[in-house]
Amino acid sequence: MLLQQIVNGLTQGSLYALVAIGFVIVFGTMNLVTFAHGEVYMLGAFVGYFVMSVWGLPWPLALALAMAAGWILGVLTEKLAFRPMRTVGHMPPLLITIGLSIIMKEAVMVTLGAENRPVPSIYEQTVQLGGAQISLLQIVILGIVVLLIVGLQLFIQGTKIGRAMRATAQDYEAACAMGVNADRVFNIAFALASLLGGAGGVLVGIYYNAVSATMGGMAGLKGFAACIFGGLTSIPGAILGALIIGVTENLTVQYLASGYRDIIGFLVMVVVLIVRPQGLLGSKMRVV
Amino acid sequence: MKSRIVWTLAAACVLVVACTSLGWTGEPISVGLSAPLTGNYSEYGTNWKKAMDIAVEKINAKGGIKGRPLQIVAEDSKSDPKDSAQIAQKFTSDPKIVATLGDFTSTACMAAQPIYDRAGLVQLSPTASHPEFAPKSQWSFGIIGTQAEEGAFMADYTVKRDGKKKVAVLYINNDWGIAAQQHYIKRAKEDGAEIVAVENYFDRDKDFTGVLTKLRGSKPDALYIATMYNDGALMSKQREKLGWADVAVFGPGSLYSPKLLELGGSSVEGLRTSSIFMITDPRPEVQEFIKAFKARNNGVDPNMFAAIAYDAITIMANTIEKAGTDRKAIRDELAKMQNFVGMTGKFGFTERRDVKRDYHYLVVKNGAWALLDR
Numbered sequence: 001m002l003l004q005q006i007v008n009g010l011t012q013g014s015l016y017a018l019v020a021i022g023f024v025i026v027f028g029t030m031n032l033v034t035f036a037h038g039e040v041y042m043l044g045a046f047v048g049y050f051v052m053s054v055w056g057l058p059w060p061l062a063l064a065l066a067m068a069a070g071w072i073l074g075v076l077t078e079k080l081a082f083r084p085m086r087t088v089g090h091m092p093p094l095l096i097t098i099g100l101s102i103i104m105k106e107a108v109m110v111t112l113g114a115e116n117r118p119v120p121s122i123y124e125q126t127v128q129l130g131g132a133q134i135s136l137l138q139i140v141i142l143g144i145v146v147l148l149i150v151g152l153q154l155f156i157q158g159t160k161i162g163r164a165m166r167a168t169a170q171d172y173e174a175a176c177a178m179g180v181n182a183d184r185v186f187n188i189a190f191a192l193a194s195l196l197g198g199a200g201g202v203l204v205g206i207y208y209n210a211v212s213a214t215m216g217g218m219a220g221l222k223g224f225a226a227c228i229f230g231g232l233t234s235i236p237g238a239i240l241g242a243l244i245i246g247v248t249e250n251l252t253v254q255y256l257a258s259g260y261r262d263i264i265g266f267l268v269m270v271v272v273l274i275v276r277p278q279g280l281l282g283s284k285m286r287v288v
Numbered sequence: 289m290k291s292r293i294v295w296t297l298a299a300a301c302v303l304v305v306a307c308t309s310l311g312w313t314g315e316p317i318s319v320g321l322s323a324p325l326t327g328n329y330s331e332y333g334t335n336w337k338k339a340m341d342i343a344v345e346k347i348n349a350k351g352g353i354k355g356r357p358l359q360i361v362a363e364d365s366k367s368d369p370k371d372s373a374q375i376a377q378k379f380t381s382d383p384k385i386v387a388t389l390g391d392f393t394s395t396a397c398m399a400a401q402p403i404y405d406r407a408g409l410v411q412l413s414p415t416a417s418h419p420e421f422a423p424k425s426q427w428s429f430g431i432i433g434t435q436a437e438e439g440a441f442m443a444d445y446t447v448k449r450d451g452k453k454k455v456a457v458l459y460i461n462n463d464w465g466i467a468a469q470q471h472y473i474k475r476a477k478e479d480g481a482e483i484v485a486v487e488n489y490f491d492r493d494k495d496f497t498g499v500l501t502k503l504r505g506s507k508p509d510a511l512y513i514a515t516m517y518n519d520g521a522l523m524s525k526q527r528e529k530l531g532w533a534d535v536a537v538f539g540p541g542s543l544y545s546p547k548l549l550e551l552g553g554s555s556v557e558g559l560r561t562s563s564i565f566m567i568t569d570p571r572p573e574v575q576e577f578i579k580a581f582k583a584r585n586n587g588v589d590p591n592m593f594a595a596i597a598y599d600a601i602t603i604m605a606n607t608i609e610k611a612g613t614d615r616k617a618i619r620d621e622l623a624k625m626q627n628f629v630g631m632t633g634k635f636g637f638t639e640r641r642d643v644k645r646d647y648h649y650l651v652v653k654n655g656a657w658a659l660l661d662r
Contacts, residue, residue: 008497114330116518133531253498258487
């Protein structure tokens, strides 16, 4: 039973992690919290729904298209909504993200309706492991999340634009003085975050077999919490935070009552933040 | 000044022409509708609206109510208690509104209830099934039947009819879910079953693997899920994925929807519920409604919520026809309603202004809803 709950928690946590990393990238480079991230994730899930349920195509294509759609959405939002706002302080862009989240959610509701839509199951086989039932799907999802995170690290650590992102994150002005094109860096950072959000949406749609216009709200909140928990600007921290939140929630359900799930999850987060205000793996300096 | 007179005259002419061309001899009669048209419950609210529009068109095509067209003034509550209370303020202070329908959840209804009560305006909820809702105010009416009745019916179904002895319960933590769960458990215990576990979840939770794993640990032979069909389908899917098959799943009529089958697929096979509305009802008026509804709903069948919304507006129109447009007269006439036959069967108000229902035994069989013998 314990093992089963840990497996449940890790799968759930890995899905929170994809959302959390998006927050980290955006905050790390642009110093901006985006409340529209949950809705990007929802749009990704809908791309997955159309590809898999409506057109009947295989899931890797759904994942690829949702990531592409996330990328394009990210590029456009950054260009149209944030770039003109760069010099006016933190508040206007923050409010814009809230506005964007409402627009995206309501636009989907108005055009496609508010009901849940089905997504087909894949990899339903299960493996028995010491009393716990692990589905092949859970393993596949964990694998994809790991691959995406490794890919992201390679991009940030190994490419020129990745280096520019890290430089901008450490010191915006110095980076600009050294010839880093901040507009481009911000654009790519936001697009990357949205790409991961889109991927997360598809995986969640597959995992729960349903997508809906309102699915982004709670996911965004949990991802944001994991991001703060982990230290705001640390990718490994966000992943760790997300996994801890996922496992804590499931253990709370098992040993207390399901109603306490969010309370204990957030309580653990608050306690950790009191002890370590910079978060689990956060530091004073931004590292992306 | 002159141009204003000209405009007023022109507008008056247009109005007269418009009215005479439709054959109306009076102003429209306005009935307020407080419903979740957007937000988490918008699926149910828009279903209501579609069903009610069909009813209103039908009534107006037959000449309206005493020559006056019936019109619905819809306000979006999101089924949020603070919005439904605000809408109640708006409706009660608008003299054109003669009565109101709504809201969707018991919680939203009960938040608005004191306002309707103080102002003296009828609040007829198609779906509030909390047993304390209607008795609380002279102006409140519920037509879906209460959880006291339905919970008992489902408990008998589980324990007496299907012989289950160890029951686990999972319910949504809101006014409705709590009432549904309490009345079910009370009767199940009276019937001799053992309640081995009770758990709840909050609205908007989408992951039930944790709580299902826990419930499974108590080894029940039946699981009662007091929830709506969306969550019910998610739960069933996740239960299937956990490999938990040796349990019979029961739930109230809120699960009865084509959507449950679509979302749940093979995982809802064998799920048992009750309903007061059946797609297969052979009465011509029911089939006519189903046809009209499908035409507006991308070919998807109406669910129980749509059917009962249709009944609600029909009852209201009948009442206004008899009582006129005075708010108090409408209340008194409505309270007398007996033997109404609608999409959801035959019913009349009790002294508590709610109704006793005849439930059907339903089960999902080969991917479709099947009716069992009583």
